[in-house]
Amino acid sequence: MDLPVMPPVKPMLARSVPEVPEAPGMSYEPKWDGFRCVVFRDGDEVELGSRNDRPLTRYFPELVDLLSTVLPRRCVVDGEIVVVTGAGLDFDSLQLRLHPAASRVRKLAEETPASFVAFDLLALGDRDLTGLPFSERRALLADVVDGDLARVHLTPLTTDPVVARDWFTRFEGAGFDGVVAKPDAPYEQDRRVMWKVKHERTADCVLAGFRWHKDGVGVGSLLLGLFDEDGVLHHVGVASSFTAARRRELVEELEPLRRDALEGHPWRGWAEAGASGAASGRVPGGQSRWSAGKDLSWEPLRPEWVAEVRYENVAGGRFRHMSRLVRFRWDREPASCTYGQLEVVAPAELGRLFGGSG
Template sequence: MTSPAARDRGNLHYPVEPMIATAVDEIPTGPGWAYQPKWDGWRCLGWVREARVQLQTRAGKPIGAAFPDVTRALRATLPPGVVVDGELLVWDSARERSSFSLLQRRAAAGRHVLRMARQYPAHFVAFDLLATPDESLLPAPLAERFALLEQLLAGAPAPIVLCPQTDDLAVAREWAETWPSTGIEGLVCKRLDQGYRLGRGGWRKYRVRTTAEQIIGGVTGWTSAPQTILVGQFDARGRLRYTGRSTPLTDEQRAELGPLLERPVAQRRGVPVRHPWPQPLPASWSGSWERPEPLRYVQVEPAVVAEVLVDAAFEHARYRHRVRFVRPRRDLSVYDVPLIGVDD
């Protein structure tokens, strides 16, 4: 006869879809909320087995072979049967912050994986516990799961880090305000009394955003009714460098921007004008590990400045996440927008 513990673990089979966080514009407040930093890394679940440790991405892809330093540390720290949720990070000591690009290099190291692991060690920041050797913790409240996780990680080696958690809103706001310089993107907000819901929502993610001025160099859709904008900044050589793409514009924003984007780049006095960005936009320019298809777009004269909301994920002179268009800055010239470093 199957034991109760075995029945409890019946719905935990590698891989699983982890619990999802929904984006919000305000930090949820009130009794029963807990707050954790939102890390700039890869969501990762660790499955500790008798003979090995398996790592899976949010999409269920195995990545353990690329991170032997993490699998070794998890195996040395946790007993077989534990399933832990967390984030993979690589720390850039020169910049004193986490580095998404170094994380990508680790994942693509191939036969150089051991050398890359020594050069750029990875860390697993554990923030939730799905199972112990005896039972599934999916129905258990977060307060219980996190307390057990804290016990399991007592004395863990350097590659394994317990994620900070607080129920003090003032502390959480301080994290959101002071930690973005280290690569923290904001907060993940969770109910202390809520169970772990595989593949379903329930958590909230709050990204810290600041405003920036950017130059519109292209659009998807039509210039008269743009769907999204592609933005950039001039470098010291006077070349417009691509920095990112916006989230979809609202009807009101499309109507406001359309008349300002007078014409696409085509000709000037009968002479073709060479736009500085390729057509289509290369998939690699998005900065995403799960690369999308190349993006076809309409190139426009770089004459309009846009105020946008951006987050802390800015690396190699590009915003890795979509920016949010706020308004056109008719009062600014494109030459008022700060230059971007050639070697950023």
């Protein structure tokens, strides 16, 4: 492979802001809920690069075949790999695609074929385009990506902040993370020169355990649960990102809840069986293709406290990203922490964005 922009490429990033920014020359796009991917094509060679430099090529053979026929023979395209369903974007199905067995990869490629959404063009032919302003790169991208093709899409774009705010609300139900705002500037690898506005809500959860921080002396994350209609406490995610001082404070605060914590604990079966998943409901651990050998052992706490946390969205009954602790709610009973409090957003059809090809 010999391209003017060679792998690995660290994608340009965005920093979070509370509302859609406005500035001359700003462009806006939906924020996709998938795997960031930079596609390198040089003739018959196609490589799919991820944000963390781990190659995605072997996991999405159907995209390799597709992109080798629809993209220009020599190009580098920044975009997102997604799985599109009738109800919106399905991140859980996308995660399942990262499987070590080649036979499983082929089977999933047929059952849940992925799509690619292009939103930037870094190289074309012998030209390195990263020094051009975004508006020029986008115009060239629109010329080379056919937005009507099945499973290859050119991301929608607007320069109107009013439209961007409408997208932020209207397309959330389809699985979009929010809105990205882009300045009319060159492409800068691994720098947060864009802005992102993401959905954020709060929920009251049962505090049922914690994990130690890697420093071994503080709390790294709090394990959170919600009750379903049958009274089963499911693990829904963690709250983390504490300062060093707060991590040490939490050790002292939670100490009373550690005494006899497994006695009657709803996740006792999982704690005693390790990663076998013996407990009912969703449980807080077990190695996965994402954990990459990390220590997922946890300390149980008597489930007597309620933690109010700030989260972005929910997928598969869990918080899609790590949440942040707002406060402990002494005025709430753990039994009141149910899935019913989570805001359910009605799905929006992807056809609003892609027409028939969605």
